[in-house]
Amino acid sequence: MSTLDFDKVLKGDFSTAEKAFNRLYNVVSILRSEKGCPWDKEQTPLSMRQDLIEETFEAVDAITQNDAEHAKEELGDVLLNATMISYMYEQKGNFAVADVFNELSEKLIRRHPHVFPDSEGQVAAVEKVKNPDQVLNQWDRIKENVEGRKTGCILDEVPEGFPPLLKAYKFQKKAAKKGFDWDNIDDVKAKVREEFEEAESARIERDAAVSKQNAKVFERNSAREADEAQKRLEEEIGDFFFALVNYARKLGVDPETALSRANKKFYRRFSYVQDKMQENGHEMVNGALAVMDKFWDEAKKKGL
Secondary structure, eight states, X not given: OOHHHHHHHHSSOOOXXXXXXXXXXXXXXXXXXXXXXXXXXXXXXXXXXXHHHHHHHHHHHHHHTTOHHHHHHHHHHHHHHHHHHHHHXXXXXXXXXXXXXXXXXXXXXXXXXXXXXXXXXXXXXXXXXXXXXXXXXXXXHHHHHTSOOXXXXXXGGSOTXXXXXXXXXXXXXXXXXXXXXOSSHHHHHHHHHHHHHHHXXXXXXXXXXXXXXXXXXXXXXXXXXXXXXXXXXXXXXHHHHHHHHHHHHHTTOOHXXXXXXXXXXXXXXXXXXXXXXXXXXXXXXXXXXXXXXXXXXXXXXXXX
């Protein structure tokens, strides 16, 4: 590794976005070089997928917490993963890192003809854009009619690899764009209640089937009936979740963000309960639930 390579990343003025990115690019190229880091050299775009997902979630979490310093760090990690993966493709000769940025810039220009009048997306500008909804509708027209991204079903635009909760949210947003949506929130609330009742009914059926299996009544069919009842319960619980996601969407709440916050809140309060139980010499067992509830209420009062 030459001294010049180190000078590119250790010395100089890195105060502008352009210079700072060039520095990052050079750091990545050093890490991936023959004399670079063993871990970085071993990675591939496939092996980096999970890192990219995890860093994105961490960045989202920092943004949600309104923690600018943390957001700066986590967004940097997202950029590192995106740059590292892009550089791997550059090394293989598939495309250059510069191609990633240029294609992105061209897409942004094309999809904003109301800002860039000479862009090729102008042919899809059938109305004067005045609000965000019109922007998104124009965006879709450009994707379909200019970029040729029209699919057999609009839901095909949602990546197959999305987590189920996010996929449900995206499915509903896509369907709503085509007018397939509830008129008002009361209808959505009614649907949530309906799906809950159906899940409860399926639970009762499942419990009865399991009891029959345990009692070995009609032994030949009881195991199969219990399995089928379990599948029906899973289906109804899935419908209930889907309805809840719809309820969140209609209220303008991202379900992934909401659930993430609930998880963190549970972690804080449960940790408090565990610590208090240990301090007071209590075991965390079923019989101690009343004591645990008392500490849980304390955690809530403390704003945890």
